[in-house]
Amino acid sequence: QSALTQPASVSGSPGQSITISCTGTSSDVGGYNYVSWYQQHPGKAPKLMIYDVSNRPSGVSNRFSGSKSGNTASLTISGLQAEDEADYYCSSYTSSSIWVFGGGTKLTVL
Amino acid sequence: QVQLVQSGAEVKKPGASVKVSCKASGYTFTSYDINWVRQATGQGLEWMGWMNPNSGNTGYAQKFQGRVTMTRNTSISTAYMELSSLRSEDTAVYYCARVGVLLANDYWGQGTLVTVSS
Numbered sequence: 001q002s003a004l005t006q007p008a009s010v011s012g013s014p015g016q017s018i019t020i021s022c023t024g025t026s027s028d029v030g031g032y033n034y035v036s037w038y039q040q041h042p043g044k045a046p047k048l049m050i051y052d053v054s055n056r057p058s059g060v061s062n063r064f065s066g067s068k069s070g071n072t073a074s075l076t077i078s079g080l081q082a083e084d085e086a087d088y089y090c091s092s093y094t095s096s097s098i099w100v101f102g103g104g105t106k107l108t109v110l
Numbered sequence: 111q112v113q114l115v116q117s118g119a120e121v122k123k124p125g126a127s128v129k130v131s132c133k134a135s136g137y138t139f140t141s142y143d144i145n146w147v148r149q150a151t152g153q154g155l156e157w158m159g160w161m162n163p164n165s166g167n168t169g170y171a172q173k174f175q176g177r178v179t180m181t182r183n184t185s186i187s188t189a190y191m192e193l194s195s196l197r198s199e200d201t202a203v204y205y206c207a208r209v210g211v212l213l214a215n216d217y218w219g220q221g222t223l224v225t226v227s228s
Binding site for chain 1: 145147154155156157160169171205207210211212213214215216217218219220221
């Protein structure tokens, strides 16, 4: 099972919006809504930001939103803030009953 | 509140084994699966396998088949991940995570650094 494909890096200025893509196949992202997104700050454990493609856990800012089209899922962060600077990972459950992660995207807030 | 507390850092020699623990609290341990995920320094997240604490059933990533064993002790709400035949490439932070609603990893342990060095 190959890793999901994410851009290595994205950047944006405070107040702007950015979108991170996550491309898989019909056996993972395209076949299930079990897509989740994680935020990881340096030296910290990952934190769940989005589950089931577009749902936010309690306590996560509504500036974070998720969507999916075909085999590609996306995470959008609106109203960028300095604290959003982190690594972001997508993940999907797969037809092989395993999980797969994306390679990660480093978000820089300019 | 839900918490997963992992055991401390380990240093192992190549060829040895390591066993990392993950103690759960704040919820019914046997009601949620546990995933194990690792992250080499400067690298991305890598899924290793899952365990159902109620049944003990497990599923491992093909890459780790034959080298990883995931177990649990329900009396103390603790999950374990043992990795054998360690090599330098296994140097990483190992995380346990609870598999919550709709198969997302909703709570994570703090991570355990395993260093493999001669």
